[in-house]
Amino acid sequence: MQKFTEDDYKVGADNVRAAGEVAKQFRMTIMAEFVRGSSFISTLPTILKVSRAAAHANFAIVFDCYHFWSGLNKLEDLEALRPGDIGHVHFQDVPDMPRELLDNTTRFIPGDGVTPLTRILRKLGEKGYSGPLSVELFLPKFQQGDPFEVAREIRQKAEAVMRSARVT
Secondary structure: OOOOOHHHHHHHHHHHHHHHHHHHHOOOOEEEEOOOOOOOOOOHHHHHHHHHHHOOOOEEEEEEHHHHHHOOOOHHHHHHOOOOOEEEEEOOEOOOOOHHHOOHHHOEOOOOOOOOHHHHHHHHHHOOOOOOEEOOOOOHHHHOOOHHHHHHHHHHHHHHHHHHHOOO
16 A cells, blocks of 8 residues: 555566566567556546556466456446457356455456446447456355356356457
Protein backbone atom coordinates (compact mmCIF):
# COMPACT_ATOMS: atom_id res chain seq x y z
CA MET A 1 0.00 0.00 0.00
CA GLN A 2 2.93 2.26 -0.76
CA LYS A 3 2.22 5.81 -1.93
CA PHE A 4 3.47 6.35 -5.48
CA THR A 5 4.28 9.44 -7.55
CA GLU A 6 4.03 10.23 -11.26
CA ASP A 7 7.77 9.58 -11.53
CA ASP A 8 7.25 6.03 -10.24
CA TYR A 9 5.09 5.31 -13.28
CA LYS A 10 7.90 6.48 -15.56
CA VAL A 11 10.24 4.08 -13.79
CA GLY A 12 7.55 1.40 -14.11
CA ALA A 13 7.44 1.94 -17.88
CA ASP A 14 11.24 1.74 -18.01
CA ASN A 15 11.10 -1.53 -16.06
CA VAL A 16 8.44 -2.94 -18.39
CA ARG A 17 10.61 -1.99 -21.37
CA ALA A 18 13.65 -3.70 -19.78
CA ALA A 19 11.60 -6.83 -19.00
CA GLY A 20 10.31 -6.79 -22.58
CA GLU A 21 13.90 -6.83 -23.83
CA VAL A 22 14.66 -9.89 -21.72
CA ALA A 23 11.51 -11.62 -22.98
CA LYS A 24 12.44 -10.74 -26.57
CA GLN A 25 15.74 -12.62 -26.24
CA PHE A 26 13.74 -15.79 -25.60
CA ARG A 27 11.02 -15.03 -28.19
CA MET A 28 8.48 -14.62 -25.39
CA THR A 29 5.98 -12.01 -24.29
CA ILE A 30 5.94 -10.78 -20.72
CA MET A 31 2.55 -9.87 -19.30
CA ALA A 32 1.25 -7.95 -16.28
CA GLU A 33 -2.18 -7.79 -14.74
CA PHE A 34 -3.85 -4.79 -13.14
CA VAL A 35 -5.04 -5.91 -9.70
CA ARG A 36 -7.85 -4.08 -7.93
CA GLY A 37 -6.07 -4.03 -4.54
CA SER A 38 -2.78 -2.70 -5.89
CA SER A 39 -1.74 0.80 -4.92
CA PHE A 40 0.41 0.98 -8.08
CA ILE A 41 -1.56 -0.46 -11.02
CA SER A 42 -5.16 -1.30 -10.17
CA THR A 43 -7.01 -0.11 -13.27
CA LEU A 44 -7.06 -0.66 -17.00
CA PRO A 45 -6.35 3.04 -17.76
CA THR A 46 -3.22 2.96 -15.58
CA ILE A 47 -1.78 -0.22 -17.07
CA LEU A 48 -2.53 1.12 -20.56
CA LYS A 49 -0.62 4.30 -19.72
CA VAL A 50 2.40 2.33 -18.46
CA SER A 51 2.24 -0.11 -21.37
CA ARG A 52 2.08 2.64 -23.97
CA ALA A 53 4.90 4.55 -22.31
CA ALA A 54 7.01 1.38 -22.37
CA ALA A 55 6.08 0.79 -26.03
CA HIS A 56 7.53 -2.71 -26.19
CA ALA A 57 6.25 -5.36 -28.60
CA ASN A 58 7.08 -8.13 -26.12
CA PHE A 59 4.76 -6.81 -23.40
CA ALA A 60 1.01 -7.33 -23.11
CA ILE A 61 -1.71 -6.94 -20.52
CA VAL A 62 -3.52 -9.73 -18.71
CA PHE A 63 -7.12 -8.58 -18.54
CA ASP A 64 -8.88 -10.12 -15.52
CA CYS A 65 -12.67 -9.76 -15.58
CA TYR A 66 -12.76 -9.99 -11.76
CA HIS A 67 -10.28 -7.15 -11.21
CA PHE A 68 -11.89 -5.08 -13.95
CA TRP A 69 -15.46 -5.37 -12.70
CA SER A 70 -14.76 -5.34 -8.94
CA GLY A 71 -12.27 -2.48 -9.10
CA LEU A 72 -12.23 1.19 -10.05
CA ASN A 73 -12.80 0.61 -13.77
CA LYS A 74 -15.68 1.67 -15.99
CA LEU A 75 -17.05 -0.08 -19.05
CA GLU A 76 -16.08 3.05 -20.99
CA ASP A 77 -12.42 2.31 -20.17
CA LEU A 78 -12.58 -0.53 -22.71
CA GLU A 79 -12.84 2.06 -25.49
CA ALA A 80 -9.17 2.94 -25.00
CA LEU A 81 -8.01 -0.56 -25.97
CA ARG A 82 -6.12 -1.11 -29.21
CA PRO A 83 -5.38 -4.36 -31.02
CA GLY A 84 -2.45 -6.08 -29.32
CA ASP A 85 -2.89 -4.44 -25.90
CA ILE A 86 -4.37 -7.58 -24.33
CA GLY A 87 -2.31 -10.77 -24.29
CA HIS A 88 -4.57 -12.98 -22.17
CA VAL A 89 -7.97 -12.84 -20.45
CA HIS A 90 -8.96 -14.30 -17.09
CA PHE A 91 -12.66 -15.04 -17.30
CA GLN A 92 -14.89 -15.28 -14.23
CA ASP A 93 -18.01 -13.81 -12.65
CA VAL A 94 -18.96 -12.28 -9.30
CA PRO A 95 -22.08 -12.47 -7.11
CA ASP A 96 -24.57 -9.63 -6.64
CA MET A 97 -23.11 -8.04 -3.52
CA PRO A 98 -21.26 -4.81 -2.67
CA ARG A 99 -18.05 -4.79 -4.69
CA GLU A 100 -16.14 -3.78 -1.57
CA LEU A 101 -16.91 -7.23 -0.12
CA LEU A 102 -15.63 -9.17 -3.12
CA ASP A 103 -12.44 -11.19 -2.70
CA ASN A 104 -10.85 -14.31 -4.15
CA THR A 105 -13.59 -16.45 -2.60
CA THR A 106 -16.26 -14.61 -4.57
CA ARG A 107 -15.09 -15.57 -8.04
CA PHE A 108 -17.84 -17.53 -9.76
CA ILE A 109 -18.06 -19.54 -12.95
CA PRO A 110 -18.85 -17.25 -15.90
CA GLY A 111 -22.62 -16.87 -16.15
CA ASP A 112 -23.32 -17.48 -12.45
CA GLY A 113 -23.02 -13.84 -11.39
CA VAL A 114 -23.68 -10.23 -12.34
CA THR A 115 -20.53 -9.15 -14.19
CA PRO A 116 -21.55 -7.84 -17.64
CA LEU A 117 -19.36 -10.49 -19.27
CA THR A 118 -21.20 -10.42 -22.58
CA ARG A 119 -20.56 -6.69 -22.97
CA ILE A 120 -16.94 -7.04 -21.85
CA LEU A 121 -16.18 -9.96 -24.19
CA ARG A 122 -17.89 -8.26 -27.12
CA LYS A 123 -15.86 -5.10 -26.58
CA LEU A 124 -12.60 -7.05 -26.21
CA GLY A 125 -13.41 -8.76 -29.52
CA GLU A 126 -14.23 -5.44 -31.19
CA LYS A 127 -10.88 -4.13 -29.97
CA GLY A 128 -9.02 -6.98 -31.64
CA TYR A 129 -8.63 -9.57 -28.90
CA SER A 130 -9.10 -13.12 -30.17
CA GLY A 131 -6.83 -15.04 -27.80
CA PRO A 132 -7.54 -17.49 -24.99
CA LEU A 133 -9.89 -17.10 -22.06
CA SER A 134 -8.88 -18.91 -18.88
CA VAL A 135 -11.31 -19.41 -16.04
CA GLU A 136 -9.65 -18.54 -12.73
CA LEU A 137 -11.50 -19.72 -9.60
CA PHE A 138 -10.24 -20.04 -6.01
CA LEU A 139 -13.17 -21.44 -4.04
CA PRO A 140 -12.30 -24.73 -2.31
CA LYS A 141 -15.40 -26.37 -3.85
CA PHE A 142 -13.79 -25.85 -7.27
CA GLN A 143 -10.22 -26.60 -6.26
CA GLN A 144 -11.16 -29.74 -4.33
CA GLY A 145 -13.99 -30.87 -6.61
CA ASP A 146 -13.84 -33.64 -9.15
CA PRO A 147 -11.73 -32.10 -11.96
CA PHE A 148 -13.88 -33.62 -14.71
CA GLU A 149 -17.14 -32.38 -13.18
CA VAL A 150 -15.78 -28.92 -12.41
CA ALA A 151 -14.41 -28.61 -15.95
CA ARG A 152 -17.70 -29.83 -17.43
CA GLU A 153 -19.69 -27.23 -15.48
CA ILE A 154 -17.25 -24.45 -16.36
CA ARG A 155 -17.28 -25.36 -20.03
CA GLN A 156 -21.08 -25.52 -20.22
CA LYS A 157 -21.59 -22.16 -18.53
CA ALA A 158 -18.60 -20.35 -20.07
CA GLU A 159 -19.54 -21.43 -23.59
CA ALA A 160 -23.07 -20.11 -23.08
CA VAL A 161 -21.66 -16.70 -22.14
CA MET A 162 -19.28 -16.80 -25.11
CA ARG A 163 -22.13 -17.67 -27.50
CA SER A 164 -24.18 -14.81 -26.10
CA ALA A 165 -21.21 -12.46 -26.66
CA ARG A 166 -20.72 -13.95 -30.14
CA VAL A 167 -17.09 -14.89 -29.46
CA THR A 168 -15.66 -18.37 -29.92
